[in-house]
């Protein structure tokens with residue numbers, strides 16, 4: 001049991017090592033404090049720290065919308081396969097981060113209409129630096145706050161955000177490997193290249209393919225390896 005838990009932990013750690021995709025897209029937010037200062041894109045530019053300054057962090061306008069404040073990142077490519085998201089919030093302002101939600105979505109709709117990766121729960125204040133595993137594909141990442149500050153209502157002050165994963169069709173630590181053409185839709189998991197929707201049945205003996213697991217039930221045809229035909233590895237063993 002202990003060994004199983006240790007292995008599980010190691011596997012989880014090895015997952016959180018994909019490329020930061022924030023150079024490939026733009027950020028926006030519900031409102032901008034102080035005119036052109038506190039630009040939402042400050043949160044995707046260095047420094048990577050919790051130190052606050054309007055020139056280096058995002059900051060929504062205080063109290064201008066009592067119901068919700070948000071920060072949104074939109075990828076410049078069609079679809080990202082996200083593995084995890086790291087947030088650096090403003091030092092000493094965890095109380096404004098309290099109750100935040102993090103979404104991955106395919107639309108820019110507010111309130112967010114997509115997958116809820118994480119919701120800060122009570123009791124206690126959140127850590128201002130958080131790595132949040134979120135294994136999901138999408139076009140947008142949204143930090144959403146409906147609680148926040150008792151005087152000003154929701155306020156978003158993000159100093160740095162890293163969104164790790166790979167663009168659709170790519171995998172590997174630096175997303176430099178192409179997903180194998182055997183994968184349906186050429187879509188594979190960013191960390192290991194295995195097909196997400198399974199293999200093309202034409203690559204499998206008798207065309208028998210488990211579309212959920214990507215396994216060739218009767219094995220692979222010549223040129224592809226493994227009892228279970230691990231699809232992402234096929235392009236390395238032509």
Ligand SMILES: *[C@@H]1O[C@H](CO)[C@@H](O)[C@H](O)[C@H]1NC(C)=O
Pocket residue numbers: 079104105106114115136137138139
């Ligand atoms: C976004 O669209 C892709 C492709 O249709 C789908 O696989 C994915 O689950 C969607 N993501 C969300 C968060 O709905």
Ligand SMILES: *[C@@H]1O[C@H](CO)[C@@H](O)[C@H](O)[C@H]1NC(C)=O
Pocket residue numbers: 125126127130
């Ligand atoms: C904050 O960080 C500490 C230490 O890393 C961890 O034990 C705790 O679970 C974290 N709390 C939250 C709410 O993430």
Ligand SMILES: *[C@@H]1O[C@H](CO)[C@@H](O)[C@H](O)[C@H]1NC(C)=O
Pocket residue numbers: 173174176
């Ligand atoms: C990924 O990129 C980094 C920085 O350029 C480099 O040091 C590393 O060797 C690369 N890793 C792989 C597996 O290509």
Ligand SMILES: *[C@@H]1O[C@H](CO)[C@@H](O)[C@H](O)[C@H]1NC(C)=O
Pocket residue numbers: 189191192193194230
């Ligand atoms: C590849 O990663 C996915 C997502 O974590 C996992 O479900 C799948 O089993 C992995 N494939 C292999 C061959 O390890």
